[in-house]
Amino acid sequence: MEKDKVPQDEGITGGVTREVQYAVDKDGKYVKTFSKGWEPKNIVNELAWEDIQEQVDEADEKIKAGKASPIMHFMAKNQMNVTLLADYVELSKWKVKRHLKPKAFKKLKSEQLDKYAKVFNISVNELVNFKPE
Secondary structure, X not given: OXXXXXXXXXXXXXXXXXXXXXXXXXXXXXXXXXXXEOHHHHHHHHXXXXXXXXXXXXXXXXXXXXXXXXXXXXXXXXXXXXXXXXXXXXXXXXXXXXHOOHHXXXXXXXXXXXXXXXHHOOOHHHHHOOOOO
């Protein structure tokens, strides 16, 4: 692709981020250039974020219904599954699954809540007092 034809279609990042692309300059040499994005990639990114938002919304509905703990919301928001979260908080998968239940979540000790909060990059207060909208 010629350098002046590298796509500059701003997507969900609003053109804030740029990617390095290689294109041919006027002398026929490959050079690095930047692209703000291109339409097909922007469409895929938008669809992916819609899927993530659906997962967050489903988690929030379960939390509202009293069927899940706030951990489920932050797992969905951070695109994590039980296995990955268990690795990060250094617990077994069955313990993390148990902590996804409101009754078990309410019994968590401050050390465990702190581990979850650090992984989700939030405060323990935000985790414990999370209320879905």
